[in-house]
Amino acid sequence: MINAGVKMLMEPTSSPLSSSRKQTLEKAHRPPSVAGPNLCPPQSAVLPLTWDNLRRFDMASLSGLASSKNSGSSTPRSPRSAIAERRQLSTNLIHVHVGRGIPSSIPAGIRELIKRMKDIGRPTPDLTKADKKEIRARVVSIAARYEDNATDALLDLVFAEPCRIDRGAYPPHLGRNRDCKFIRGCVPTRDALGNAKIQAALDRVGAPKTPKPDIAFGYSSSAFSIAQALVNTAHDRIAHISQGILHPFIVLEGKSGATGGTQIEVQNRAARSAAALVHSQRTLHASAHGGDFGSPADTACFSCTTDSTTAYVWIHWCQEEEGEPHYRMKPLLRLFLDNCKAVWKLRQVVDNIFEWGLGERLERVKAVLDRIPEERAEAGGSRKRKR
Template sequence: MDEPLQSTKRRLDTSLETPSLPATKRARLSKTNLQQPAPKRPRASFLEDHVGRTDTISEWLESIGSDREKRCRSDSYLHHSSDDPISRDLTRSAPETAYARDAEGYAVPPTSGPSNGSIAPSDAGSSRSSRALVEDPYYRDQNLAANHVHMRHRDEQLPEHVANVVDYARRNRESPGPSLDEIYHDRALGELEMRGLDEPRVEDYFRDRVFPQPSYGNSLERSDRQPMSRHAVPNAGSRFKISNPIPDMLYGYSRHHAFPDQQTQLISMGNEMNGTANNQSLMYPFFVIEFKGNGGDLWVATNQCLGGSASCINIAERLNRQLRESKSSKVKPVDSTAFSIAMNGTEARLYVSWKHNDLDYYTQKVKSFLLQDPEHYIEFRKHVKNIIDWGKDQRLKEISESLDTLLEESRRLTLRSSEISPSTD
């Protein structure tokens, strides 16, 4: 079968020759062409040796980009530019900033000043690579610290009022839950570890099993992947901004079902001062949850928790500021403590956050849980349920009473003003 093909090829080659040219001229042209030097290839020789490797690296970088978009869907700032991506390995080697300490042992960061050339400014208008702001290796030491948001070591002593709330979260529950045997034989839970499932699958498993969605008419409310209002995010005026939080889950209160008798007061305060956290009218949030897929970076999820928790505290502290300014004898400040969780399919880290003074927000780890261990799983579930109970009972009562105090003070001032105003005929 090869001979017919070769004959056909010879006939095609022959048909392409120009028959009008003399044989001697064709010979001269052929001789001239053979003497021409071969053109140089534009590709550098060292690139020629590494084409395969370069293609492999390009495919790897593209895969990282697509994975990052899945991992960081709960962060708002995705900046694109021609900058080379900075390796996440830098987050492991970024130096820990040594801060001075005050009399109570709290870190006192230096006043934020101009950044040196090695640290990219991380506000929304800066030239950025295609990475989420919270992935920046200097995000904690620059963006969070510049806005007085800090992480403390887990072994430091908690303030008394914070320790009391943490003790509430640790208490035993009377309501029945899953048994150790049920958790051990839960194949869906085991799949989270065995198959390395992505963030949506992790979230789907724990939704409702551990994090309940309140029913309609409940005073408690949960928002999923809703941006928090920008005015809620702490801002000390630095060019290094905190990324606008978009928690995977956020617990707070329903405006109309939690505060049916305080609507007049809430309206008079305006959205920036009345505890509104997002455009879903979730009020006075206290619990942030951030999910990652297996292989997702819990360091990044913790950064998201720091910003989200500080925003929750900032909202509650505005209410406390109004209470102090009212000068009512019934003033009782609201506990602005907030909780957050950074987790994937195998591990969960529970944090507590609070306001230390007029400026500083602190976060500290309460406990880590190995979710594939039945005992740890049940402990984790217990802490979550207790935190939600604290939020809808004790904390909600404090906020309702505080709003009532402000309403009474407003009516008293209005009445007094009308009494001293001169009458007009």
């Protein structure tokens, strides 16, 4: 038996079909629906490239471009959001200085530390073709990888032989973290001190996000004595600001060219991370010295930021200005990654930072940890005498 709907189609008609008859026939011969993605009907003309037209398509990858709330690693952030974050940091007295030279306003101890880290002590060698090929391969690797896989390439770029870190070339008490989030609330925020305008500005920009540096270097537990380990445990939020390592002294931040990363983004991330490190050391120093935060050089730290074309090495410190702590960062080295000799110098400067961090800086941290029990004993004795 012939289907009724098909039979009607086969019958000749001389009168035009009514609208209701057309709908009936179209419904009868509509193909069955198939489970799958919602596809738009084919268009006979090219549609204007507008958000209204793009929303007609089920493209999840484009939704991140329309909203800054999507912060996935594969979606590039807009320059506007990075500039807004820079403004947020500045409002909270975390400043990024990108100018050249060493202004006289920088503390003398920080100026001296900059000179020491930049002093390579030996001339730049004549790089062989193999050396240049290796450096260029590292740079291309960072530019081509997505964010989640760029960390290893960043490590390979900064260190001529990354494997030496794991093979004992550095002291065994070096600790390293990768993509590990800092303790929540570790980034210093500004105190409005009852000023309504400052409070309104702080409320408007919000608090900085918790840092999660690509790589952080600090110390392992083997670097400290049993007594020092007990003090570290008592000050866990300071010592273990980055879980798994103790008292970090340098962070590495990188962005892949494949995701549209920029220097301003990695600089913002380094500013947050390093400000948290400086703040933690100031707090530790104050616990050991009756509220004295120490000199800016006593609590300084470093960072390295890279994108697909440039690299910076930064020094971070805090100095009191008009009764408020200002956290500042200043580049001690900047370079283009296509300059192989400059990359060699970058590696030497970072090597100097490691020598400082595993030598002078580690001894200073140990001295502070040794001082804290004495400070507590002295404070306890003074309270007893007052009674």
